[in-house]
Amino acid sequence: MSIKIDLKNCIGCGKCIEVCPGNLLYKNQEGKAYIKYPSQCWGCASCLKECNNDAIKYFLGIDIGGRGTTLSVKKDGFNLYWVFEKPNGERITIKTNQKESNNY
Ligand code: SF4
Numbered sequence: 001m002s003i004k005i006d007l008k009n010c011i012g013c014g015k016c017i018e019v020c021p022g023n024l025l026y027k028n029q030e031g032k033a034y035i036k037y038p039s040q041c042w043g044c045a046s047c048l049k050e051c052n053n054d055a056i057k058y059f060l061g062i063d064i065g066g067r068g069t070t071l072s073v074k075k076d077g078f079n080l081y082w083v084f085e086k087p088n089g090e091r092i093t094i095k096t097n098q099k100e101s102n103n104y
């Protein structure tokens with residue numbers, strides 16, 4: 001699993017860099033985030049949850065039926081909207097609440 005950062009949407013806030021437990025994310029010369037060691041990403045999704053600019057896409061592994069499907073997260077207060085986008089453009093959104101995370 002790995003992620004891809006869309007430089008068009010990245011505003012260089014650095015939040016993803018701060019939370020990556022593997023120190024895999026850095027800023028380029030334009031101050032935008034990029035993943036330096038994609039093969040070392042273990043898909044914890046921490047960076048995904050921090051980005052409010054729809055700049056990080058997470059590639060779902062083939063072992064869980066990914067087949068090109070990506071995942072991104074939008075935040076609204078304590079609500080997280082997990083958006084799955086299939087290669088054919090179909091979108092599925094699942095809402096979770098961070099205050100109820102112990103219930104999932
Ligand atoms: S959290 Fe999103 S907008 Fe901020 S630096 Fe990372 S990719 Fe860019």
Ligand code: SF4
Pocket residue numbers: 002003019020021022023024025035040041042043044045046047048
């Ligand atoms: S998914 Fe986790 S390990 Fe991979 S780049 Fe994001 S924060 Fe780092």
